[in-house]
Each structure stands twice: as structure tokens, then as C-alpha cells.
Amino acid sequence: MHRLPEECSAHKPAMCYNTARRRRYFPFRVSVGIMQRSLPSILDGLNEQQREAVVHGDGPLLIFAGAGSGKTRVLTHRAAYLIRERGVSPHRILAVTFTNKAANEMKARLRRLTPGQHRSLWVGTFHSICARILREDGERVGVPQNFVVFDDSDQTALIKDCLRDLQLDPEQFVPSRVLNSISAAKNELIAPRDYFNWRGGRPYDEIVARVYERYQHQLHENAACDFDDLIDYTVWLFERHPDVLERYQDRFHYVLVDEYQDINFAQYRLIKLLAEKHRNLCVVGDDDQAIYGWRGADMRIIMRFDEDYPDARVIKLEENYRSTGNVLRAAWEVIRHNEVRREKRLWTNAPPGEKLVCHRARDEHDEAFFVADTIQHLVEHEGRSFRDFAVLYRVNAQSRVFETVFVSRGIPYRVLGGLRFYDRAEIKDLLAYLRVIHNPADSVSLKRIINRPTRGIGATTLQRLEQAARERGLSLLEAARHAEAIPEIGPRPQRALAQFVSLIDGLCARKETVGVTDLTKAVIEQSGYRTALEEEKSAKARGKIENVDELLSATREYEESAEKPSLAGFLESIALLTSVDELEEGLETVVLMTLHSAKGLEFPIVFLVGLEEGLFPIARAAFSDNPMELEEERRLCYVGLTRAKENVFLTSAELRTIFGRTEHTMVSRFLKDIPEELVEAYGPISPRNITWEAADTSRRAAPEAAESGPDGSGFASGDRVRHPHFGDGMVVSVSGTEERPIISVAFPHKGIKKLDPAYVELEKLG
DNA sequence: ACGGGCGTCTTTTTT
DNA sequence: AGACGCCCGT
Numbered sequence: 001m002h003r004l005p006e007e008c009s010a011h012k013p014a015m016c017y018n019t020a021r022r023r024r025y026f027p028f029r030v031s032v033g034i035m036q037r038s039l040p041s042i043l044d045g046l047n048e049q050q051r052e053a054v055v056h057g058d059g060p061l062l063i064f065a066g067a068g069s070g071k072t073r074v075l076t077h078r079a080a081y082l083i084r085e086r087g088v089s090p091h092r093i094l095a096v097t098f099t100n101k102a103a104n105e106m107k108a109r110l111r112r113l114t115p116g117q118h119r120s121l122w123v124g125t126f127h128s129i130c131a132r133i134l135r136e137d138g139e140r141v142g143v144p145q146n147f148v149v150f151d152d153s154d155q156t157a158l159i160k161d162c163l164r165d166l167q168l169d170p171e172q173f174v175p176s177r178v179l180n181s182i183s184a185a186k187n188e189l190i191a192p193r194d195y196f197n198w199r200g201g202r203p204y205d206e207i208v209a210r211v212y213e214r215y216q217h218q219l220h221e222n223a224a225c226d227f228d229d230l231i232d233y234t235v236w237l238f239e240r241h242p243d244v245l246e247r248y249q250d251r252f253h254y255v256l257v258d259e260y261q262d263i264n265f266a267q268y269r270l271i272k273l274l275a276e277k278h279r280n281l282c283v284v285g286d287d288d289q290a291i292y293g294w295r296g297a298d299m300r301i302i303m304r305f306d307e308d309y310p311d312a313r314v315i316k317l318e319e320n321y322r323s324t325g326n327v328l329r330a331a332w333e334v335i336r337h338n339e340v341r342r343e344k345r346l347w348t349n350a351p352p353g354e355k356l357v358c359h360r361a362r363d364e365h366d367e368a369f370f371v372a373d374t375i376q377h378l379v380e381h382e383g384r385s386f387r388d389f390a391v392l393y394r395v396n397a398q399s400r401v402f403e404t405v406f407v408s409r410g411i412p413y414r415v416l417g418g419l420r421f422y423d424r425a426e427i428k429d430l431l432a433y434l435r436v437i438h439n440p441a442d443s444v445s446l447k448r449i450i451n452r453p454t455r456g457i458g459a460t461t462l463q464r465l466e467q468a469a470r471e472r473g474l475s476l477l478e479a480a481r482h483a484e485a486i487p488e489i490g491p492r493p494q495r496a497l498a499q500f501v502s503l504i505d506g507l508c509a510r511k512e513t514v515g516v517t518d519l520t521k522a523v524i525e526q527s528g529y530r531t532a533l534e535e536e537k538s539a540k541a542r543g544k545i546e547n548v549d550e551l552l553s554a555t556r557e558y559e560e561s562a563e564k565p566s567l568a569g570f571l572e573s574i575a576l577l578t579s580v581d582e583l584e585e586g587l588e589t590v591v592l593m594t595l596h597s598a599k600g601l602e603f604p605i606v607f608l609v610g611l612e613e614g615l616f617p618i619a620r621a622a623f624s625d626n627p628m629e630l631e632e633e634r635r636l637c638y639v640g641l642t643r644a645k646e647n648v649f650l651t652s653a654e655l656r657t658i659f660g661r662t663e664h665t666m667v668s669r670f671l672k673d674i675p676e677e678l679v680e681a682y683g684p685i686s687p688r689n690i691t692w693e694a695a696d697t698s699r700r701a702a703p704e705a706a707e708s709g710p711d712g713s714g715f716a717s718g719d720r721v722r723h724p725h726f727g728d729g730m731v732v733s734v735s736g737t738e739e740r741p742i743i744s745v746a747f748p749h750k751g752i753k754k755l756d757p758a759y760v761e762l763e764k765l766g
Numbered sequence: 767a768c769g770g771g772c773g774t775c776t777t778t779t780t781t
Numbered sequence: 782a783g784a785c786g787c788c789c790g791t
Contacts, residue, residue: 227781770789
């Protein structure tokens with residue numbers, strides 16, 4: 001019998017901080033169900049619109065599915081309906097989701113609705129589906145069969161190499177920014193040679209274009225794709241090889257796409273090509289929940305669906321089954337301020353429920369105390385469990401204070417999206433070994449491990465080796481294999497290299513005969529990795545050894561659950577894992593995550609924290625004169641509010657220290673959008689460790705009451721000022737001493753400037 | 767070749 | 782406040 005992990009850990013008094021523990025490989029292990037006597041009905045319990053969407057026949061269909069309107073249900077029931085009632089072979093259906101978790105959930109539900117048939121249905125994320133297609137047919141566009149997927153850190157490492165090769169100053173051309181530009185181009189299917197014109201031909205763009213070109217070249221040399229390549233190469237495969245496209249078109253008579261509001265141009269193109277022939281394209285989305293514009297998603301795509309397909313059926317799902325009336329009303333009051341949105345409004349039969357609670361804390365510690373107090377109170381006195389709560393924040397950096405406070409209070413919690421298990425250095429090292437074994441051309445991974453653990457191959461040797469590899473057109477491993485022919489490398493490093501090559505060769509020889517777990521074991525032992533850690537004898541090293549052992553249970557788990565386990569499959573599934581995929585359900589813990597990660601999830605009680613101008617909405621949007629950025633922030637707020645089934649707590653801090661800077665804050669404008677009658681306010685509370693009852697007595701009428709302009713400079717947060725050079729801006733904070741205040745002013749396009757009024761003439765605007 | 771220590775820089779969200 | 786990179790001493 002397989003013991004599910006929650007059975008083991010649910011009643012442990014200790015917390016399961018995910019900082020110490022790997023999360024399970026598969027977020028969803030669907031428990032083996034009892035045999036279905038009779039199939040669940042497909043149409044029962046659906047409302048009129050849902051039913052309409054499910055039974056829609058052929059032709060394009062657009063479903064606007066508001067938050068909590070039963071979207072997943074409609075999607076799965078539609079697939080089941082096609083299979084059971086219309087005789088469509090599941091083999092002919094493709095369903096594209098945003099996360100693996102959503103894909104797994106859909107599979108699990110389909111298993112119940114169409115037992116025995118669900119297996120041949122393709123469900124996956126854009127990236128996993130494309131990876132699968134490229135694995136099959138990628139060679140037609142130059143993608144080798146054993147390609148690897150480069151993650152974020154691989155990409156950055158490679159970009160840095162490219163900058164170095166082109167002798168560009170990484171100060172001037174910040175790797176992460178260059179990478180963003182390249183990614184933006186790839187989202188729009190722009191190839192390196194078109195980049196310069198596409199961007200408008202500034203001198204900077206010419207440089208980026210050269211880096212882009214080199215980067216692509218290097219990816220190719222490494223037999224690697226980055227995330228965006230997976231989509232782009234598949235589109236190119238389809239565009240250049242109509243026979244391949246037709247094969248897939250004929251396979252997938254029905255295409256379903258979830259989260260359509262968050263797709264980018266390349267993904268749009270891909271879906272368009274796939275669905276072109278049969279035109280049975282069903283897309284589901286909600287323009288009010290479009291929150292990925294910053295990474296190339298284009299909500300105009302969903303807005304224009306009915307222009308693209310004039311015969312499209314459009315169905316709106318507006319009945320909400322998740323939240324109370326008050327929560328829904330609050331969400332509405334926020335989102336209705338957006339200009340760019342389809343007309344629609346969620347409604348519910350549910351009672352109004354409790355009011356939202358708002359609290360303005362003194363600083364971020366008090367904010368965390370308030371959240372902890374509230375959680376403890378509700379758990380102790382109102383029968384709530386820790387799993388009922390989610391703390392949602394705008395930026396990951398906010399999680400730390402909550403972690404500290406939760407640890408001290410003994411509140412069990414998990415943080416999503418921080419440092420993932422697979423991002424840890426020791427795990428990445430071992431994965432790099434596996435990747436080199438799988439794909440010897442992967443020089444980025446090889447560089448990572450060539451001297452880890454240290455084996456006498458230092459920076460100088462590596463440099464010489466790379467040089468030789470470049471000159472001879474060899475991969476790093478090939479160059480290392482012939483190290484004795486490189487005169488620049490001394491005899492000692494040559495021997496070390498020879499030994500390293502034979503280590504890799506030995507491991508490669510075993511990859512065909514042993515499973516992933518045994519191979520990984522061999523890597524850990526033969527590479528000397530474990531020995532090196534054991535010799536270190538520090539607490540840190542012991543933790544690493546634990547993680548290394550955890551990796552072995554991950555491979556074991558993979559081999560048990562995968563249909564056809566392989567090294568390639570294991571590596572790929574890790575590369576395409578998202579942070580929510582690691583959210584295991586049913587654990588008795590509070591969950592902390594960003595608002596972005598929370599999309600698609602729901603919790604009885606939600607804390608929306610850090611509701612401050614400049615944090616949420618984030619500074620860039622708050623002080624930008626591009627209203628679209630603010631609209632995206634507002635949608636993010638809408639997403640946060642609609643995660644709650646029963647209660648919402650909204651918090652902010654008067655003083656916030658973040659990234660080592662302390663600043664006075666103003667309450668978020670989103671909070672002010674919510675009508676007073678929906679909100680009750682608590683605070684401010686000054687003594688720490690207050691109890692809920694204490695907070696209760698310090699109830700105040702308005703949360704903004706504590707806002708003040710705290711100094712003698714004549715300037716306060718929120719003032720509009722005119723600068724002789726920068727123009728008009730808004731004071732966002734006042735710091736420094738009372739005699740010598742320093743004022744931070746946000747100027748549109750120019751960012752936030754720290755100004756000393758003693759030197760600059762600042763005119764206060766009425 | 768290697769590791770420690772110091773200084774600098776960065777901080778939106780992530781498939 | 783933390784991560785990272787660089788430089789220096791061993």
C-alpha cells in the first residue's frame with residue numbers, strides 16, 4: 001500500500017517548512033479510486049451556460065469564465081461529452097493548460113468521467129506539449145532528438161558566456177535584461193536577424209541582436225532549447241513543414257485551450273495553426289485575470305477571438321460558486337475601474353457572508369504578527385485548520401518576515417516559489433551530471449561540474465580548454481577528451497581532465513542499462529560528490545547530503561509513476577515544473593505565495609498583504625503614466641480577492657523595510673476602491689504579541705486615520721511636486737533625519753529619485 | 767588551484 | 782537584507 005505523505009506528516013507538531021524539505025515530485029498523486037459502478041453524469045448539476053458550453057458542437061467557441069465559475073468543470077465535461085456522447089476518440093483531443101497541476105487535475109477528472117479512455121488524450125502545458133512534438137519531429141527544424149531544456153540559470157550562464165565572447169561589458173549589457181529582450185522577441189517569433197529592425201533600430205538593439213544571434217548559436221551547439229524555443233521551434237516546424245502540420249491537425253480534431261487570456265503571440269500562432277483545419281477550437285479565459293503581460297502575454301488575443309473567428313460562439317460564465325457575496329462585491333468594485341475589459345459581472349446565490357477585514361500595521365513585523373494572531377485565533381477558537389489560510393503578496397521578498405514570525409509561533413507553513421528543491425546548488429550539480437550523460441554536447445552543464453567536487457581543473461585550465469574547443473569546433477567534452485593534444489594545458493591538469501572524461505564515459509556506458517535512480521546513485525558515488533560533502537562535516541554539508549538523498553527518492557518516485565521512465569523524461573519533467581506544481585494539497589499548513597502563483601487556486605481565508613502604493617500596485621505601475629500597467633496590477637488584486645471563499649484580510653504597513661530600505665507608505669488605492677460598508681478595520685496596534693481580543697478592542701473607524709506627513713520638511717508622501725529638471729512627480733517617501741530629510745520622488749518614466757530639498761528647488765503643487 | 771572575505775548590486779511577477 | 786562577483790592571501 002502506498003502511504004501518501006500527508007498521512008505521515010499531518011500530525012507532526014513540528015512544522016514542515018519547505019525550506020528544509022523537498023516537495024513531492026508529483027504534486028498530484030490521485031488516489032486509486034474505487035471502480036465506478038455507473039459513470040457520473042455529464043450534464044447533471046451544470047447551470048445553463050455551463051451546459052451550453054459543454055454541448056456546443058463543432059466550430060470555434062469562446063468561453064469567458066469568471067473566477068470560480070466552474071471553468072475546469074466545464075472544460076473536462078466538454079471533453080467527456082465529446083468522447084461519450086459524440087463518439088470522438090480521446091486520441092483526437094488536445095487540451096492545453098497553463099500549469100502541470102491544472103493538466104493533472106484535468107486528467108484525474110477525466111479518468112472518472114471516461115474510465116479507460118482518458119489515457120490517449122493529450123493534456124499538458126504549452127511547453128510540455130511542444131517538447132513532446134519536438135522530441136518526435138524536431139529534427140526537421142534542427143532540434144536534435146536528445147535536446148535538453150535550459151532553465152533560467154542555464155540561460156543566464158550562457159548569456160554571460162556570449163557577452164564575454166563578444167567582449168561586451170556586462171555592466172552595460174546586464175545579462176538578465178538582455179535575456180528579457182531576447183525572450184520578448186521570441187514571444188513574438190522574431191528571429192535574431194529581424195531583431196534590430198523589429199526593435200526600431202537603436203544602437204543598443206544592434207548589440208542585443210548580436211548577442212541574440214550568438215546565444216541562439218550557442219544553444220544549438222549545446223543541443224539545447226530554452227523555454228521560448230520550445231514554442232518557437234514548434235511553430236517553425238509547422239510553418240515550414242506542412243506535412244508535419246497536417247499530421248498533427250489530422251490527429252487533433254478538437255483543441256481546447258485554458259487560460260487563453262495569458263497566451264503570447266507565439267502560442268497564439270501555434271494554436272491557430274493546429275486548429276486551422278478543423279476549426280474546433282474551444283478557448284477558455286477571463287480578461288479580468290490577465291496578469292502575465294510582462295512576460296509577453298497579450299490579452300488582446302482573447303479580446304479579438306471573435307474577430308479572428310467571426311462564427312465563434314461566445315458564452316459567459318458569470319455565476320460564481322466559490323466566494324461569499326461580500327468578497328465578490330469587493331472584487332467587483334476593484335475591477336470595474338479598468339477600462340479595457342469585457343462587460344460582465346460575477347454573481348452568486350451565496351449569502352453576503354462576513355465583511356472583509358482591513359488592518360494597517362506599524363511595520364512589516366506588526367503586519368506579520370497580525371496575520372499570525374488572526375490565524376492562531378481562528379484555529380484555536382473557531383475550528384479552522386492551518387490549511388484554510390493563504391498569505392498572498394506581491395513580491396517574493398515579502399515572505400521572509402512571515403516565515404520568521406510563523407516559525408516563532410509554531411504555525412506550520414509552506415512557501416511557494418522561493419528557492420525550489422531543484423534550484424539548490426547541490427541538486428543542480430547532480431542534475432548537471434545527468435544532463436551531460438544524457439546530452440554530451442551540453443557544455444553549460446559540463447562547465448558546472450567539471451570541477452565539482454574540486455578535482456584540480458581550475459579557471460585557467462577551463463579557459464584554455466574552451467579556447468581549444470572553439471578553435472577546433474569541438475564540444476567541451478570532446479576537447480577534454482583530447483586534452484593531451486592541447487599544449488597550453490599542463491600535464492597535471494591534463495591528467496585530471498583525462499580522469500574526468502573517463503568518469504563521464506563510465507557513467508554514459510551505464511545509462512542504457514540502468515534506471516534513472518541507479519544512474520543517479522552512480523553519479524553521486526563515482527563523482528566523489530558524496531565523499532566531498534562527508535568530508536566537509538559542517539551542518540550545511542549535512543543538509544546537502546540530505547538533499548542529495550532526497551533526489552534519489554525523487555528519481556524513485558518518478559520511475560514508479562511515469563508511464564515510460566527514461567532519463568530524458570525525468571530531466572524534462574523537472575525543467576518544466578512550475579512552482580504551483582509543487583503545491584501538494586491536503587497538507588496541514590498555511591500557504592505563502594505571490595499573487596501570480598495563486599491564480600487558479602482557492603482558499604477559505606485569504607490574507608492580501610502589503611497593500612501599499614509602490615508595493616501593490618508596484619512602483620513601476622503606480623507611478624507610470626501607462627494606464628495599462630496599472631490595469632494589470634488591478635487585475636492582480638482582483639485575482640487575489642477572488643481566491644477567497646469566505647474571508648479576506650487586507651493588510652498594509654505604515655513603515656516598510658524592503659531590500660534594506662525603510663520607507664513610509666500610503667495605503668493602496670485598491671483598498672480605497674472597496675466601499676466602506678464592506679470592510680471593517682482593525683488597528684493600528686502597537687504592542688507586539690497582542691491577542692486577537694486586544695486587536696478587537698482597538699478597533700477604529702478608518703484605516704487611513706493613521707496616515708500622516710511626519711516631518712518638518714513641508715513634504716509628505718503623496719504630495720505632488722515640480723522639479724526643475726525632472727518635471728512633475730509625486731513624493732513617495734520621506735527619509736533621513738528630521739533636520740535633514742531626504743525625499744523620494746517618483747517621476748513618470750524617470751523612476752524614483754532621492755532628493756535633498758536643501759540642494760534642489762522643489763515646488764510643491766496644489 | 768582554492769577558499770575566504772569584502773564590496774557591490776539588486777530586488778515584480780515566471781513558463 | 783541577501784546574492785553575487787571579485788580580489789587577495791594561502
